[in-house]
Amino acid sequence: MKGIVVIGLTVIVLSALPAGAKDPRAEDHLVSLPAMQSRLSEVAARREADLAEVRFVFASPEAVAAAAQVGVDAQSVSERVAILSDEDLQDFARRAALLRTDPIAGGTAKTSPLVLLALLIVLVVVLVVSIHHQFPS
Numbered sequence: 723m724k725g726i727v728v729i730g731l732t733v734i735v736l737s738a739l740p741a742g743a744k745d746p747r748a749e750d751h752l753v754s755l756p757a758m759q760s761r762l763s764e765v766a767a768r769r770e771a772d773l774a775e776v777r778f779v780f781a782s783p784e785a786v787a788a789a790a791q792v793g794v795d796a797q798s799v800s801e802r803v804a805i806l807s808d809e810d811l812q813d814f815a816r817r818a819a820l821l822r823t824d825p826i827a828g829g830t831a832k833t834s835p836l837v838l839l840a841l842l843i844v845l846v847v848v849l850v851v852s853i854h855h856q857f858p859s
Contacts, residue, residue, distance in 0.1 A: 769808060772811045772814075775815040776800070776803050776811070778822075779821055779841075780818075788842055791839060792839065792846075796842070799842065799845060814845055
């Protein structure tokens, strides 16, 4: 009996709605589609700029030499930075930019191999941790 009442009420409610009626809240979102697309474009552009900055520094002769000192291929590391999270990549891009512009971080004319070596070691450690986090054994 209870099931018949529920079915009956459902039929009455559904028949009261006009055919093809849309919920007025269907188009009401917290963020508009253009705003969301704009933000996603900004994030993607920022990530590409960060990748370019890190790759630029690791393409320098000083970075290649520093990588060779620890037995790492700078080109290989440069290619693998794409797996970093946005936050880690942004941090390394900021550090890479400092290597090119801040005299204390390495000078504008020539970057200190020790600074590049330290940055390289930190990057390799973060890459290893990221890989193990994404692909646990």
